[in-house]
Amino acid sequence: MNILKIIQSLEPVFIEAGKLASRLRDGAEIGTKLGSGIKEIDVVTSADLAVQEFVLQKMLETDLVKCELVAEEDTPSRIKFAKKSDTVITLDPIDGTHNYVTGQKLYSIIVTLHNKKSPIYTFMYFPEVAWGLRILGLEISFFGDEPKGEIIATDPKKVIGYTNYKGSTDPRKTIPDLYIKLANEGYKFKQKENLGKMLGPVLFFITGVTGGIFIENPSAVDGLVCLHYGLAKKYKIWNHIDISVPSPSELGGTDEYKGYYIVLR
Numbered sequence: 001m002n003i004l005k006i007i008q009s010l011e012p013v014f015i016e017a018g019k020l021a022s023r024l025r026d027g028a029e030i031g032t033k034l035g036s037g038i039k040e041i042d043v044v045t046s047a048d049l050a051v052q053e054f055v056l057q058k059m060l061e062t063d064l065v066k067c068e069l070v071a072e073e074d075t076p077s078r079i080k081f082a083k084k085s086d087t088v089i090t091l092d093p094i095d096g097t098h099n100y101v102t103g104q105k106l107y108s109i110i111v112t113l114h115n116k117k118s119p120i121y122t123f124m125y126f127p128e129v130a131w132g133l134r135i136l137g138l139e140i141s142f143f144g145d146e147p148k149g150e151i152i153a154t155d156p157k158k159v160i161g162y163t164n165y166k167g168s169t170d171p172r173k174t175i176p177d178l179y180i181k182l183a184n185e186g187y188k189f190k191q192k193e194n195l196g197k198m199l200g201p202v203l204f205f206i207t208g209v210t211g212g213i214f215i216e217n218p219s220a221v222d223g224l225v226c227l228h229y230g231l232a233k234k235y236k237i238w239n240h241i242d243i244s245v246p247s248p249s250e251l252g253g254t255d256e257y258k259g260y261y262i263v264l265r
Helices: 003-009 011-024 046-059 076-080 097-101 176-184 200-206 225-233
Strands: 030-032 043-045 068-071 088-095 108-114 119-126 131-136 139-143 159-162 188-191 212-216 236-241 259-264
Touching (some): 003 119, 011 046, 011 088, 011 108, 011 119, 043 097, 131 225, 159 200, 200 225, 225 236
Parallel strands (some): 159 188
Antiparallel strands (some): 131 139, 236 259
16 A cells, blocks of 8 residues: 555544544643744643644554654654655644634644655644545545634635744745735735634635735645645645755744745635
8 A cells, every 4th residue: 555545544543633632622731832932833732742642653553654754743653753755744733722722613633745845645624613624636625514603704815814923924025026916916915813713824715715825934744735725726826945854943833844835816
């Protein structure tokens, strides 16, 4: 069985991992893993660690152990994967931990697979609303009912969402010429805080609320979702990231892939 088939066969494990996060939520111990001052990336819980270990231990029973691994948390099984491989697994056990600890519904588990050139598999599951997304190669499928009541925004289709932690991302500086070009076409760049209530710009884009997304130095564990989605949809993409080797984050968080990408519908 090839790697792609193996990781797809573990989807019931990923769904169960999401349900495990839900079960552990009320009693989860909340801590701080970083000192950046950014609540969204500093927070960690005992559930993050438990969910990651649950998934990794299942992966270790398969040939996925031959892949490189980029995982969000520092848990024992993380070091047991290959030190070098052409195939990379990334895992974010609870994407949206701040939502998780504040009682909101939109947090997810994200698993991806890439070949150091392009994403080839993406799985994202939101256990509290039993909804998720699978991208296998260039085939997209959703399962469950989209949680429309949880997705609140009034932004038009010409909005390009992005996240800007402590001024680390500014499209006017990163892509000045393209910024002007897109502005002349009627697009407006809006930060996460000005978009609405939900788990950042990613879901606004995937659910069709906004017309584009700009991601600079994407997190190595969860930052390729919209790129893969755009590739599968054949959307217009400016892709200038190197996913061959993750680099330390300037904010001190999870390793990231240097560069940026923009996806427009």
